[in-house]
Amino acid sequence: MKKKYKIVFIVLSILLIISVFICYRICKYNEKEVRNKQRKEFLVNLEKKKREGLVRMGERIIITNDDEFLHKKSKAVENFDEKLSVLIDDMIETLHKKEDAVGLAAVQIGILKNVIVIDVGQGVLEIVNPSIVEKKGEQIEYEGCLSYPEIYKKVKRPAYVKVKAYDRNGKEYTIEGEGLLARALCHEIDHLNGIVFLDRAISD
Numbered sequence: 001m002k003k004k005y006k007i008v009f010i011v012l013s014i015l016l017i018i019s020v021f022i023c024y025r026i027c028k029y030n031e032k033e034v035r036n037k038q039r040k041e042f043l044v045n046l047e048k049k050k051r052e053g054l055v056r057m058g059e060r061i062i063i064t065n066d067d068e069f070l071h072k073k074s075k076a077v078e079n080f081d082e083k084l085s086v087l088i089d090d091m092i093e094t095l096h097k098k099e100d101a102v103g104l105a106a107v108q109i110g111i112l113k114n115v116i117v118i119d120v121g122q123g124v125l126e127i128v129n130p131s132i133v134e135k136k137g138e139q140i141e142y143e144g145c146l147s148y149p150e151i152y153k154k155v156k157r158p159a160y161v162k163v164k165a166y167d168r169n170g171k172e173y174t175i176e177g178e179g180l181l182a183r184a185l186c187h188e189i190d191h192l193n194g195i196v197f198l199d200r201a202i203s204d
């Protein structure tokens, strides 16, 4: 009798261990399923937010090779919202990732909005809906463009410009520029009108 009990006890113990093990595996499997589902949901959500322009994408791809998109006209920004801030931050990062770059217009990263960032070494200028209100003199210098790598052409620009613009919060301000800043402002504002520097190049 005793031996029989012992066998029953051992069998029951084994069955218990097996069932605990099966339960543990099922739980683990479910945890993994839940984790995977959450991971996928997060990524889908992130992609959606990126498409909607609500989260930073970091350095953006610059359109090159005289793509016809570069000749399209950009539109005025109407909403000074989170989307605009995200775009400006991505544009600044994209500009700073390129050596010797002084300016970038939104059209160059595929966004037809009147947004420019310029950095001629005096801090970044965030320029929304710019318009030139005054021009003086002229300068002729070699000019390049992030959308036309390795191409440099002489372009005639005003020596001085005064530009009215808005910052990312919709606050109006004025920029006055001479030399390189005047050149950069004219070059980038041209981009917003679908004009590239080659359209204004002077033949040597």
Ligand SMILES: [Zn+2]
Pocket (backbone or CB within 6 Å): 144, 145, 146, 147, 187, 191, 197
């Ligand atoms: Zn350019």
